[in-house]
Amino acid sequence: MAYYNNRREEPLPNEDIQTWECTSENCNGWMRKAFAAVETPNCPFCGSLMASGIRHTHPLKNNSLHNKE
Ligand SMILES: [Zn+2]
Numbered sequence: 001m002a003y004y005n006n007r008r009e010e011p012l013p014n015e016d017i018q019t020w021e022c023t024s025e026n027c028n029g030w031m032r033k034a035f036a037a038v039e040t041p042n043c044p045f046c047g048s049l050m051a052s053g054i055r056h057t058h059p060l061k062n063n064s065l066h067n068k069e
Pocket of ligand 1: 022023027043045046
């Protein structure tokens with residue numbers, strides 16, 4: 001599913017990516033589905049269930065986990 005191109009000097013446009021979003025109101029945790037190891041992960045920050053979501057963001061960031069924007 002992942003693909004790469006070699007033109008690293010050019011900024012990549014943002015894309016809509018599939019994510020898991022933490023369902024806790026007090027937590028901003030989310031992860032890319034492409035990097036999620038299981039089908040229905042729990043939040044790595046607070047342990048809450050995660051809901052399927054979409055984010056418009058940079059497609060090739062190295063980090064697979066985020067708790068602050
Ligand atoms: Zn969380």
